[in-house]
Amino acid sequence: MKRSCLVGLLLSLFMIATAQQRPSVKISGEVTKPLTLYPENLHTMKRTTVTLKDRDGNDHAYTGVPLQDILEQAGVTTGKALRGENLSKYLLVRSADGYEVLFSLAELDSDFTDRIVVLADESDGQPLPAGKGPFRLVVPGEKRPARSSFQVTELIIRFAKD
Ligand SMILES: Nc1nc2c(c(=O)[nH]1)N[C@H]1C(S)=C(S)[C@@H](COP(=O)(O)O)O[C@H]1N2
């Protein structure tokens, strides 16, 4: 009896530990609906493919979900709501290795730009390789791919004046 309790306890601890280790992207800060996305969630959303040159200048096709759709799902100010003080909001993208990059919300919004930034989970038709995935931000149209963060874990919206 005692032994089975111990086994049960260890099993639950193991399940909690593995659940916490599941890769995800957490969207927090100035959002009305904080959101955590898991790999399967990206497959239930509308997907698109964009091209990005790697640091050696070779093109790759990345597939995933437009970042704007994810921000809208979390209740971030986009489109017509992106005016006045909301134009001083920014997105901080945090990755598993501590890498951080920043965008103003207007840089990501289809009312301001035609560029489509994507939270990708596939490159050239394959799941992202270990070390790059499971989530990579893909930022087309820049001269260097330095803001195309791999292993993204958090999207944080803040006011610049905070
Ligand atoms: N998480 C994370 N993402 C990152 C980096 C990093 O150090 N950590 N380096 C950036 C830089 S400086 C470059 S040039 C590109 C390289 O991407 P590539 O391997 O597709 O060429 O990744 C970017 N994304």
Ligand SMILES: [Mo]
């Ligand atoms: Mo780089």
